[in-house]
Amino acid sequence: MKNRLVILALLVSVFGYSQETYNKTLKLMGSRFDFSVVASSQKQGDSFINSAITEISRIENLISSWDPNSQTSLINRNAGIKPVKVDKALFNLIERALKISKLTKGAFDISYASMDKIWKFDGTMTDIPSKEAIKNSVKKVGYQNIILDEQNQTVYLKLEGMKIGFGAIGKGYAADKAKALLMKKGVSAGIINASGDLNTWGKQPNGKDWMVAIVNPLNKNKVFSWLPVYNSAVVTSGNYEKYVKFNDVLYTHIIDPRTGYPATGILSVTIFTKTAELADALATSIFVMGKDTGLDFINQLNGVECIIIDNDNVIITSNNIELNTLKND
Ligand code: ADP
Ligand code: MG
Secondary structure, eight states: OOOHHHHHHHHHHHHSSOOOEEEEEEEEEEEEEEEEEEESHHHHHHHHHHHHHHHHHHHHHHHOOSSSSSSSHHHHHHHTOOEEEHHHHHHHHHHHHHHHHHTTTTTGGGGGGGGGGOOOOSSOOOOOHHHHHHHGGGGGGGGGEEEEEETTTEEEEEEEOOOOTTTTHHHHHHHHHHHHHHHHOOOOOOEEEETTTEEESSSOOSSOEEEEEEEETEOOOOOOEEEEEEEEEEEEEEEEEEEEEEEEEEEEBBBBBTTTBOOOOOEEEEEEEEEEHHHHHHHHHHHHHHHHHHHHHHHHSOOOEEEEETTTOOEEEEEOOOOOTTTOO
């Protein structure tokens, strides 16, 4: 009896439900999301993707600093006033963000958000902010002033006017959570790609690893390398998507929280590691640290690799990445 069942199972797996990759693209968290899941029918694929979309919308409602009803906005509104009780998931996310701030000596800082008042990347800026304004803007920045109370599960921003935002970590976090949910549902393989912050699991239906394209930051239509990824995340941060230009100088959307000035010297950073959340945060951090310090830092971390492309279009890779077939044309 048992043998027969095994044979039946084998037959089903060979001839029965053949697995295919199903895709969907849509806008979530203000960004493009591409979902790919391996499933046995369009209907099943759609249903998997829909549950991932629901999960990401839930996260957006929690962490968006644009949505006045989110817990994050509640924290911001109560800056300098009182601690705010939040969901465990948000509390833990902030706790992890603070760890990365410590690790990067403040290059990464979710309280960068109060600087949004002077650096705007929506076309409304007409000139570079004054030195005075920049100096003032960093006064409210500082992860040391984000106070977590584990017991009461509260978050308190010590200074009035302080603000937190998850622009540099939220999409990675969402990709990880969507992946975790789908894995729990038994989805054997997939990719969640949040505008270049992606996480993968399993293999393609043909048994091969998923392939991820690394693009040339100077020409986004040109892929300069394809890399296989297995059960891990790849995140790219570039200076070419959100920036302002004055007198031919490009000011990017990643800002050094310690000076208030946009990071310079790097065109793009790609990070490879287990989770998209960590990769997302580290990609932003490396921008701020600069290529030398950034590379040194990555080489000291276990299980994290990077590709940096600097302003002169030179490709720099961490110790354990070999891109010998690469040509940056
Ligand atoms: P993208 O994926 O859009 O390139 P990143 O992951 O590089 O974005 O994050 C950039 C965003 O993070 C900015 O638009 C801003 O919201 C926020 N940010 C900017 N500078 C910092 C910083 N030093 N630390 C944390 N967040 C930052
Ligand atoms: Mg990031």
